[in-house]
Amino acid sequence: MSGKYQKVAYYPGCALEGTGHAYDRSTKELGKALGLEIAELENWNCCGAMEVKNIDPKLQTYLSARNLSIAENMGFDTVMAPCNGCYHNLKKAEYDLAKDAASREVTDRLSRKAGHKTYEAGTVTTIHALDWIKEAIGEDGLKARVKNSLKGLKIANYYGCMYTRPRHIFPEKDRGPGSESTSKPHFMDDLLAAAGAECVEYPLKTACCGGAHTLSDCDTSTKLVLNLLTTAEACGADVIATECPTCHTGLEMHQVRAEKIFGKKTSVKILYFTQLLGMALGLSARRVGVRENLSDPSNLLRERGLG
């Protein structure tokens, strides 16, 4: 436990107020159980998601910068974003504002028009929920607090694509021992192992889930997800742990769709890492929002004495 990140600004983003509300709930409950404080950004806005970024990338930079500006105004130097998309976009905005004069110019112009201070790169650090728990509590801190070990639970950790890509917007990663790896991320593995889980070798932990193409090319997304699910099962996993609401929802939805459309049934369960850690700390399944997930892991959790 480093003492860092005991109180951070919290940027839930749109997904955590919609399909990812179980992630929002479990992140908050986990923080509370660990004695960590979060303060939600006041009047936050969309980070620019995928849509704005692809149509007008500088507008996306501004939208993310406004959130960073809010964190600064609230007196924070760190904002925690559990959604991979939000995390990625805030990091990208930070990078663009530091490196690209045109992005700074657009952000300044729009900030003045909107009547708030222009965010300056280097003022607020964006972290993921994984960084938050890893730094603020650490593996030893977690081990000491575990009441309901995840022992016997085999987990494949799925990080998705936006947590580590593109590498240059994550300057704190790949810094050697103790830092996160962009080619083989391990923070979620470390935390869940500390809670007693057996994390299996999962060769597709950063592979594409086709998440953004769920509407435009649903079959490709389903096939990609089906391969993620069957590979996890081949690795011996009971559960796929997720740390992104888009990946999580995609895995759950396409698990159902793969059975309906392709007749391929898989039984691996999908849970947010915050739900798993919460239950390891003794929180009930209900409290960490397991009933709000699309798939129902209650049989497995009962078998393992969790929740």
Add this chain to the structure above:
Amino acid sequence: MANELAVRFDDAAARIDWMIEAPDQALIAAAPGLAAELLAIGEQIFERWLLAHGTTPTAESVEGFRILALHRQGARGDPSFNACRESCRELVYHHNLIRLDPTHSDVARRLRLGAMVARHLALFIGGKLEVAGLGEFCCSSRPLRQREAPLQAADPV
């Protein structure tokens, strides 16, 4: 030329499916050859992509493996290729693991996992060929932005 070099995705998929479904004994008996075949399938998937885009696939290698050079070649000007960067490395890793110890008790499982990685690669690249823009909206979404702000020279692909 294109037809000679290009692998049909259905053939690759069928071969991958066979490796995933094959009994342990069949995999164990031919482990080193199958590991090499998996790597070759990965290379052929990239060759097909590059040929379809009017580019001659490189014969170079990166860190001793052509598939890594082909991935790098495909990623030039198409940052969404980052989404399969680690899949290529995982394929190389499984290939090495099997070749290093082809009599290991876990070799059949290792081959199946390698085949599943190859399947992901085939689905992703095959999907990109069928659906323009697959993967470009998410992880490494920079195509439009690149046009506005050239990538820093030091930025890794």
